[in-house]
Amino acid sequence: MLDQLLRDTGARTALMVERSGQMLATVGEVPRFDHVAFASLTAADFSANDQLARMLGENEFGALFHQGERESLYLADVARRVILVVLFDTSTTLGLVKLRVRGAVTDLTALFEELFARQDPSPQVEAGFLGDAEDEIDRLFGA
Amino acid sequence: MSLINYASREINCKLVYYGPGLGGKTTNLEYIYEKVAPTAKGKLISLATETERTLFFDFLPVDLGTIRGFKTRFHLYTVPGQVYYNASRKLILKGVDGVVFVADSQVERMEANLEAMQNLYDNMVQHGYDLTRLPFVIQYNKRDLPNAAPIRELQESLNPGWPIEDPAKHRPVPDPDRPGEFLVYEQDGVWIERVPSFEGVAVQGVGVFDTLRTISKRVLKALG
Ligand SMILES: Nc1nc2c(ncn2[C@@H]2O[C@H](COP(=O)(O)OP(=O)(O)OP(=O)(O)O)[C@@H](O)[C@H]2O)c(=O)[nH]1
Numbered sequence: 001m002l003d004q005l006l007r008d009t010g011a012r013t014a015l016m017v018e019r020s021g022q023m024l025a026t027v028g029e030v031p032r033f034d035h036v037a038f039a040s041l042t043a044a045d046f047s048a049n050d051q052l053a054r055m056l057g058e059n060e061f062g063a064l065f066h067q068g069e070r071e072s073l074y075l076a077d078v079a080r081r082v083i084l085v086v087l088f089d090t091s092t093t094l095g096l097v098k099l100r101v102r103g104a105v106t107d108l109t110a111l112f113e114e115l116f117a118r119q120d121p122s123p124q125v126e127a128g129f130l131g132d133a134e135d136e137i138d139r140l141f142g143a
Numbered sequence: 144m145s146l147i148n149y150a151s152r153e154i155n156c157k158l159v160y161y162g163p164g165l166g167g168k169t170t171n172l173e174y175i176y177e178k179v180a181p182t183a184k185g186k187l188i189s190l191a192t193e194t195e196r197t198l199f200f201d202f203l204p205v206d207l208g209t210i211r212g213f214k215t216r217f218h219l220y221t222v223p224g225q226v227y228y229n230a231s232r233k234l235i236l237k238g239v240d241g242v243v244f245v246a247d248s249q250v251e252r253m254e255a256n257l258e259a260m261q262n263l264y265d266n267m268v269q270h271g272y273d274l275t276r277l278p279f280v281i282q283y284n285k286r287d288l289p290n291a292a293p294i295r296e297l298q299e300s301l302n303p304g305w306p307i308e309d310p311a312k313h314r315p316v317p318d319p320d321r322p323g324e325f326l327v328y329e330q331d332g333v334w335i336e337r338v339p340s341f342e343g344v345a346v347q348g349v350g351v352f353d354t355l356r357t358i359s360k361r362v363l364k365a366l367g
């Protein structure tokens with residue numbers, strides 16, 4: 001679905017970021033930046049703008065656009081849980097990106113809603129995970 | 144709230160350092176960043192003012208590595224402590240798995256500590272989270288200063304504990320970090336639970352990893 005979006009728009013990279021700041025997926029050209037940091041900033045950016053929208057009496061902005069001289073970002077909400085980020089340059093236009101993202105968001109929303117509905121609400125990790133994790137914490141953070 | 148992602152087999156936990164302005168939250172993250180093995184840490188991102196006061200947040204990802212098939216990672220955040228940044232502070236709490244409250248031990252900061260603690264409770268409630276059920280620890284920072292209040296006073300004000308309803312939990316739990324003291328105890332017929340607390344001198348790194356170790360273990364325990 002995201003590959004299709006990139007082909008349709010000529011954008012370079014599409015990323016899916018969870019609202020709490022975790023990267024879920026990257027498609028297309030592998031970005032050169034630190035993607036953990038990128039995801040955290042994207043989520044913060046989106047949530048700050050959410051609040052701004054509410055101050056205006058809007059429910060949300062739904063999408064954000066950051067324009068650079070060469071590279072630009074288009075961010076769109078998916079199911080209020082995930083943010084779709086499209087990275088594009090001057091080889092395409094905002095209008096085209098916007099149009100295609102709108103379509104992709106509809107499909108992704110359906111997909112994620114189904115996914116969230118199916119997800120076990122209290123997933124369990126394997127027995128023994130905790131013991132191993134505690135050992136690792138002691139090793140890394142000094143016992 | 145931790146994201147256990149079965150598809151990518153990842154566990155990401157969000158730890159938030161909260162507390163009054165200038166209490167030492169950013170200093171905690173800076174020390175962790177400096178000392179953690181290079182392979183385990185990501186970039187430290189600080190969205191700060193020109194005078195190094197936190198404006199939105201600091202962010203540091205720390206990787207525990209792959210444990211029983213799960214790539215396990217902590218995302219450490221600080222909030223801006225200054226009172227008027229409450230909107231940002233509240234945003235950062237979204238999706239939190241564990242809270243570290245960094246108190247400023249100085250006697251004259253007691254009011255600010257209390258205000259920040261009240262603000263933490265309020266913001267958690269507004270998100271629909273229950274602080275008494277979430278992994279939570281307190282760090283009494285700036286113990287090196289001559290005007291630091293006695294720990295007993297700080298504990299009474301900032302860590303009075305809450306009553307435990309569940310009778311199954313009515314048994315004493317010694318505080319592993321404070322010999323002779325208890326995290327769960329009976330007082331006048333009521334069972335009280337306190338959160339773990341640590342003495343810190345964050346500028347020198349004292350107490351920083353004790354705090355981090357305890358909160359991260361508690362967060363992982365809460366997953367299970
Ligand atoms: N004496 C002493 N100073 C400390 C200690 N920890 C931090 N400081 C100093 O206190 C000042 C504020 O520390 P920060 O870590 O920036 O405080 P903060 O809690 O992040 O503040 P905000 O970002 O405004 O919320 C800095 O000058 C630190 O060097 C400590 O243990 N002892």
Ligand SMILES: [Mg+2]
Nearest residue numbers: 168169196197
């Ligand atoms: Mg700070």
